[in-house]
Amino acid sequence: MDFLRLPPPLRRALLTQPAVHTFLRRLTTTTTYTPHPNNEPPPPLPPTPAHPALLTLSSTTLNEYAIAVPPNNLQLKYAYSFFTAAAPLFLYCAAHFRTFPMTPHPEVAFLGRSNVGKSSLLNALFGRTNAKDAHVSKRPGRTRTMNGFGISGGLAPGQAPKEGEKEAAWKRFPRGGCVVVDMPGYGSGSQELWGREAMKFLEGRKQLRRTFVLVDAEHGLKRTDVQLLTHLRRQGISHQIVLSKVDKLLYPGAKPPGPVRLSNGLLKVKDLCGSIRETLNREAGDGRKPMLDILCCSAEKGLDERNRHRRLGVDEVRWAVLSTCGLESDEQGLKKRVWTQDVKVLEDDE
Incomplete structure (x- = not known):
């Protein structure tokens, strides 16, 4: 129900009631109302979010x-x-x-x-x-x-x-x-x-x-x-x-x-x-x-x-x-350089 569109005598009568007056005060402190000029319809609701994109093979x-x-x-x-x-x-x-x-x-x-x-x-x-x-x-x-x-x-x-x-x-x-x-x-x-x-x-x-x-x-x-x-x-x-x-x-x-x-x-x-x-x-x-x-x-x-x-x-x-196995490539698909020579252990001279 739109309170502002009620006849003035009825609005004044309702405002004399304490309960209605308290309700309207709370309503105006939490929300604001802007009447549409020339009784135009309110703007359309925002579009609902689209469905999640379908999964593709990757x-x-x-x-x-x-x-x-x-x-x-x-x-x-x-x-x-x-x-x-x-x-x-x-x-x-x-x-x-x-x-x-x-x-x-x-x-x-x-x-x-x-x-x-x-x-x-x-x-x-x-x-x-x-x-x-x-x-x-x-x-x-x-x-x-x-x-x-x-x-x-x-x-x-x-x-x-x-x-x-x-x-x-x-x-x-x-x-x-x-x-x-x-x-x-x-x-x-x-x-x-x-x-x-x-x-x-x-x-x-x-x-x-x-x-x-x-x-x-x-x-x-x-x-x-x-x-x-x-x-x-x-x-x-x-x-x-x-x-x-x-x-x-x-x-x-x-x-x-x-x-x-x-x-x-x-x-x-x-x-x-x-x-x-x-x-x-x-x-x-x-x-x-x-x-x-x-x-x-x-x-x-x-x-x-x-x-x-x-x-x-x-x-x-x-x-x-x-x-x-440590044989992967880099991000460009190029083979990584690895040192493949055998490791020789050098013994200390006595």
Whole structure:
């Protein structure tokens, strides 16, 4: 009700009432009223804020970076070129930890539950989806040994040793590369012996820089995943979670999704990453909430229609491997200069 538009006699009568008079005094001290000339309608209300912009596919929206700095496009291209410049060199195969060769190269390990897509991801990392260096099988437990693959970045290998190229291939591997170790899967189809030898490697290998643990994005954490990740955390072993088969959440169909559906899928991935963090912090029981980077990828689906050979999130995994081994590039995508000469220890003269 507009008080000023009431007839004057009624306004004077209302003003004589103490309660109405007190109410109007409070109203005029807190708000001001400016009548519109010629009874014009009041100005329109300000427009409501627009809806948040839809999420688009990028390194920061696909992955959860809490510690590392997300790579830019030039750095991702460098990682792609490093891994695909030359075919991976099969260096060694070890069924027991004691049979591992004492190589001087930095190593990273990939492991996960049986049929989590580990072998498919490794082939995508190597850019060898057709050659399939890592054995791919629908039958759980296909990988039974710990296999090392050398990524040289295009550096030429050395000459074959006298005892033969196959038996000591790691001796030909050049300095400036890294070794990716394909570990046996755990869970269904695995054997207790493989698990014991794998844990010896994870806990005792001095060359190991980081362990990448694959988790199925479609099914989330399993009990065996939680047990392994909690053990690595308590033992202080450097590790990182990689969500495989993330295309099941983003676009399970044959064609890439539209903007709205893609944005909703990215939100689902973020919710899953948050749930994984909460579960691991709760299961650890140490009262700490450490930061954790989570990478998301797919070995099956490409980034878009024009780049089907570039798998979803695989370049980010490549970059994480290079960064862990100290082989990353600068922000311009140029290789960093490192001092690769052997260090000679000079003994004091007696």
